[in-house]
Amino acid sequence: MQTNTTVTQLTLQLPQWAIDKVQELPPxxxxxxxxxxTVLFFAGANFKNDTGGPFAAAVFEEASGRLVSIGVNRVVPSNCSTAHAEIMALSLAQAQLQTYDLGGPGMPSHxxxxxxxxxxxxxxxxxxxxxxxxxxxxxxxxxxxxxGFDEGPIHPQWRQELEKRGITLLEDVLHEQAVAQFEEFAASGRPVYNARLG
Ligand SMILES: [Zn+2]
Structure with missing residues (x-):
């Protein structure tokens, strides 16, 4: 009889340097x-350590600034096209707080x-x-x-879609530093990992 060896579980984690760095961050x-x-530090360190793409994200309690989670892009090392920084940060925050809804009853605004x-x-x-x-x-x-990263078909009314759902948007925070870091990434010649080898 043939045995089915299909994979049945999945683990995503931060690289070791990021785990160490998180311990040192102010709470x-x-x-x-x-x-x-902080996010820019993690984004830069992620590609410089060759542990993923030049992207990072973090979840905070909005009012207090208490750090809940940090995510970095893990697509290539995890063989997982969905392991973007935002998915990592949001999923880690949900695991940390033991809820799928960071805006659930009794929760502070995240x-x-x-x-x-x-x-x-x-x-x-x-x-x-x-x-x-x-x-x-x-x-x-x-x-x-x-x-050269493909951002996909972003909804043309994405700002309004956020607003409709009560999500406030703050744009262009440390814009120039972020752009300079992407330029540094591009100049480093590191791989861009779009699907279909595009
Ligand atoms: Zn993404």
Missing amino acids: VMPDVEQRME QLVVNWCPCAMCFGAVLWSGIRSLVIAGAGSQLEAIT
């Missing part, structure tokens, strides 16, 4: 620029901070996550133009 970051600075506008997939993940606030360093075609 509370009241200032939104400090939150983005904020996702990312070093660029979420891609087509992550935009959906943002909507389903229960976060109440999205902070990004930029949006639009600049990222694709610099790095």
Whole structure:
């Protein structure tokens, strides 16, 4: 009789340098620029350590700035096309808080901070996550133009779709630093891992 060897479980985790770094972070970051600075540090260190693409995200309690989770892109090392930084951060926050809904009853308002506008997939993940606030360093075609990463068919009314669902949006936080980091990534010649080897 033939045995079926299909994989039945999946583990995603941060690289060791990020696990170590998370321990050293201040538990509370009241200032939104400090939150983005932290995200940019992780995004830069991720590609420089060759542990994933130049993307990071973090979940905070919006009002207090208490850090809930950090995510970095893990697509290539995890053989997982969905292991984007936002998916990592949101899923780790949900695991940490033991809820699939970060906006559930009795929860403080949660904020996702990312070093660029979420891609087509992550935009959906943002909507389903229960976060109440999205902070990004930029949006639009600049990222694709610099790095070649495909961001997918982002909804043309994405800002309004966020607003409809009560998710506030803060854009262009540390924009220039984020763009400079993508330029550094592009200049490093590291691989861009779009599907279909595109
Ligand atoms: Zn994404």
